[in-house]
Amino acid sequence: MNDPPDPDPPHVPGLRPIRMKDIAEQLGLSQTTVSHVLTGKHAKFRISAATVERVWALAQKLGYRTNAMAQAFREQKSYAISLAVEDLSNPFWAGIAVGAEREAELHGYTLVVSHLAGNTGRLRRALQLVHESRVDGLIVSPISGGDCDLIAAHEQGLPFVQIDRAVPDLDVACVRTDHAAGSVLALRHLLRHEDRSLVYIGGPLDIATYRHRLDGFQAELTRSGVAAAAIEELKEATPEAAEARMVELLQRLRGPLAVYAANFCSTVGTLRGIRAAGLSVPDEIDVVGFDDILMADLLRYPVATVDQDVGGIGREAVRLLLQRLAGAEVAREVLLPPRLTARTSDVPRSEGRARARRARRADGSPDPSRQSRSGGPGKNKKSN
Amino acid sequence: MNDPPDPDPPHVPGLRPIRMKDIAEQLGLSQTTVSHVLTGKHAKFRISAATVERVWALAQKLGYRTNAMAQAFREQKSYAISLAVEDLSNPFWAGIAVGAEREAELHGYTLVVSHLAGNTGRLRRALQLVHESRVDGLIVSPISGGDCDLIAAHEQGLPFVQIDRAVPDLDVACVRTDHAAGSVLALRHLLRHEDRSLVYIGGPLDIATYRHRLDGFQAELTRSGVAAAAIEELKEATPEAAEARMVELLQRLRGPLAVYAANFCSTVGTLRGIRAAGLSVPDEIDVVGFDDILMADLLRYPVATVDQDVGGIGREAVRLLLQRLAGAEVAREVLLPPRLTARTSDVPRSEGRARARRARRADGSPDPSRQSRSGGPGKNKKSN
DNA sequence: ATGAAAGCGCTAACAG
């Protein structure tokens, strides 16, 4: 329509992005030369400094942006990776996403997220993204029922890495917390008091995660030459189950206890059971939980927790995936060390205050304090 | 290298995806015809049923997948949108991401996430993604210091929508909770007892969100013909500030109270202050908080909360963005109604149990109960 | 030191 009356469009805002061709034409150069300059290969092609300068200047003036779609098409690389997790709204997975996004960005990659919600259909769609080259590779946390899909995907050579959980007998890298090491931390912490009966309470042992935690606990017991008063396996990892079991346990067991509640829900249930029994933590019963996730801050229970390096899981998963995309052989398993966070009193101070800050809402207001804790990308705001 | 000795590769797994051309050649058809069939336009072009069938069969057999990059390049549409939020690891934003991802997927779009962490550099990179056509549009929650970047982006015609917060005087759609309506819910709930002094405690009023909440509260006060005993504006929205204020308040005010703690941190602080004073909720003091976010479940405080429809914010933001990308005029502001969740006792039951389930870790174990609550996409698992 | 040309996989306008 109105093409002829528009022979010199300097920078009309939303209309038609600038292409290399545009720059070339206005400069009386070939598009090739512009490409050489703009992709930083002017040295290699010995473009004259003057030309380089002119191209740069005009590109700047016109607001040239490389067209990522054309580039992706040309190179057959989308520069995007996908993260498919069970439940993005869960702080555990969200933390992984944060770490992954950070690392991906560092390498010029974009992070696409998929919320699987236990749905194998969604898992298949996530795998599709790779097949369709919408993303170059996938980071996935295996969900129940999806094992065969992942096995098939691997046979087709589809590039992915697993996180948190590994499909049995599948030769694909997995990044997760070293749960056994976490149990070692927990036990050593509990062993700082003498003469306490040791209790382990955790989730069902057919789940590999819980198996690892108990194994680590028992191995360290052996090494320490001590015995546990009770090993409690819950049939269901819920606060209710843990609370019930704890109440029951407190009737059986005498004397001061040291409890390792080996997962989040067990921790909550354990604390409730203890409170219901009218006992105090940590004076009468000491508790170490697993996974922090805001809880300790909000409840202000003086419990120590074994915290997973969720950001690290995301970060390492991305690194592994990118290595694999680059054709390198990668580790079969990457274990990240957890850390133990001790909390001393009911009154938040120092570290406690830092944690409180993480739960605070900013909502547009400047955040006065902003320094990383332990390298993790886990700064939080906005909780109202 | 070994190209000649491989003239007929049926479906070698990871090697070279099948193109339309491959199908066309093997069938002695033109690539165009294959395209017509595979894109479902065979009716329009009146392709013979036999041909359609042959193409379909071979595509199936060869495992043809449309190459999204080529398609994106051709159509100049990436079929990806970006969600840039302050802090992905915060359940509020993560919930929005879940809702957004669901809606995006429904429309064949992919969701790219960016974790801004209050960093304007990251915001600019998020805007870059659109400039570079890596994504078609952006959903962004304005962060402090980023207003000018967003204003500039809008002037350049870059397609985006805002969530939760709106840059003042910027004519760009914003999707957020109807905070004022939330306050109405809160006040009506508190007014169910007679003879209670009403207290409002909330964050600083230079933040629009908190302003809206107080405005809604006061408007409803007027409509109800009642007066508040105290309107408390905290300088900082932290649990510590709220607790201190509450302690102070409890010394000043006599008689049964009904408190509206208008944001999450205020709620936590308020409850702590009340507990510190040895008073009981809700018998001596009734409390309505703002934003659920696991708290009520873990703390089992019998407080009601005004909960935001976080999934809905994500969903509507995507809808608006896609409409705008389709060239439609869109609403300037979309307000989502919050809902009030009442909790009656200390013992979790019915709804309480459903909430508990959300906080539970599945980790590979099958999830027995799986039905949506109130249309929101917020099924949760994995918290250990 | 610069340019011409081909092609990545797909779609669409236009012929037959």
Next chain:
DNA sequence: CTGTTAGCGCTTTCAT
């Protein structure tokens, strides 16, 4: 009903 052709923006030989 099916095929020919051109082109999306960019990179990359290969010439000059």
